[in-house]
Amino acid sequence: MLATVLVLIAAVLHATWNTLIKFSGERLLVIASMDVVAFTFAVVMLGFVSPPPAAVWPWMIGSAVFELIYRVLLIRAYRVGDLGLVYPLMRGLSPLVVLGLTLVFAGEHLTTQQILGILLIPCGMVCLLWQGGGGARLPWSMLPVVGLIGLCIGCYTWIDGHVLQLGAQPLDYLVWLSLISAWPFPLMALCSKRQAFTLFWREQWRLGISVGLCVLLSYALVLWAMQLGSVAEAAALREISVVLVVLFGMRYLKEPFGRPRLMACGLVLLGMLLMKLKL
Template identity: 30%
Template sequence: MSETFTPILLCLLSAVTVATANFVVKRGGDVLSARMVLALTSALGMLPFAFFVPLPEPGLWPPILMAIGAHLIYQFCMIRALHRGDLSLVFPVMRGLGPMMTAIFAVIVLSEYPGALGWLGLSLAAAALIVFALPERATAKARKLNQTALVWALLTSAGIGLYSVTDAYGVRVAENKFTFIVWLFLLDWIGTTAVTVWTRRGQLVARLRPQLIGGLIGGVASIVSYGSALLAFSMTSAATVTAIRETSVVFGAILGAVFLKEGFGKRRIAAATVLAAGLLLLETDI
């Protein structure tokens, strides 16, 4: 029982903290600069652990580099989505479709095949999460902007599926799974930082200063979130981890309701109920 319950707790912890990280990044305004601070904070926070884990064995470097590439694709698409749409619009779409994308990639790469109930649960969960993104009302200009944001959110969901599978593969083939986790964090900041320094040149300090507090909070939350998810990847299927982790949209909606005064509404309560049912079906099928 505890072997099943532990990865579920890790996934729920990951869900709460990933929602927190995305909330503080979006609230900061300049998403790219905030992501740079977040990535650097995560790397610095993980640095002490590098002295307590073995160095990556030669065969682990290709999975680490593949994972870093997948994370860079995901972060690029996510930054574009958050710049072009409200958190309450793009976050549910990109996280809601993530489990479906992960399941598809897991079939191809990891040979993980959910059964009929698993696919039904994934479909229900994805549909419920997308309901969070349906706008109440919008002008023609807002709808045009939303369409662009949704395209990037869809691409972000593909990035989630890609990095979930590469990370699951890496943590499973590593002789010491903590080596993979630590070194992924230690190197993951390079791409985002390089892009930020290049695009914000001449105004980098001014852009970074307002993002420091949010980025620091997000960095700590990111360590907890993805560290928990990577541990869960080593205990259960990638699709299960991603599906439970994407309950983060519920926590994101709660953060929006409390701090941004966004209404939760009957529609989102109903969607959360369907989401729970979908995840229950998935867990029953695994």
């Protein structure tokens, strides 16, 4: 029960920071700012955590690489697609990736009902390909980009769960992972947009700190939840954020809420019920 609550809170935070990034016109600067917060947190916490075991480091570096690729592609995808279309498509693939990796490599036991619930989530995302999800169509050239984002999310999520199974503690892992992955975007912003980055922190520092705290807390809660229960189930339950993002996009970004988006949200919720209810 605790793992489910943690994942649902993380989903709200994840939906919030993605909405803020989509809403901003300077997405590189927002992501760089949130990484400044993460890196600062990691440096402050360094004296309170232990280095992960040696066996964890290759996996942790792999997770960091997938996260960096994901963020680069995320900026590109949000330039051309609705939040309520891009986010569900990219997030909908990740539970399928985590499920496959978990069943093949981790040997985690899942019931048939849990597997069916997980599979309903990517099925819901397919609905969004129909008539642009009720709004503007996503260019076909962007579908491989969105698919690659989903693949990256699924890979680093599975790696994170695997690392916890190797004995790493969630807080230790979060701190060291942030030290590895949270410096490239701030460095990129300083090199390519130094004046704009300085101005952003002067005028929109609240946005940068808010997004950074949402990302850190969301990640920490998911790591904790994966340590308590099933990695595949935690990854799938987190996709309640899809429903929230569609609603946020409609409310704050004036995006349409057509029948395909309604069907997608319904299948996500049905999949979650299948995973958690004992039938």
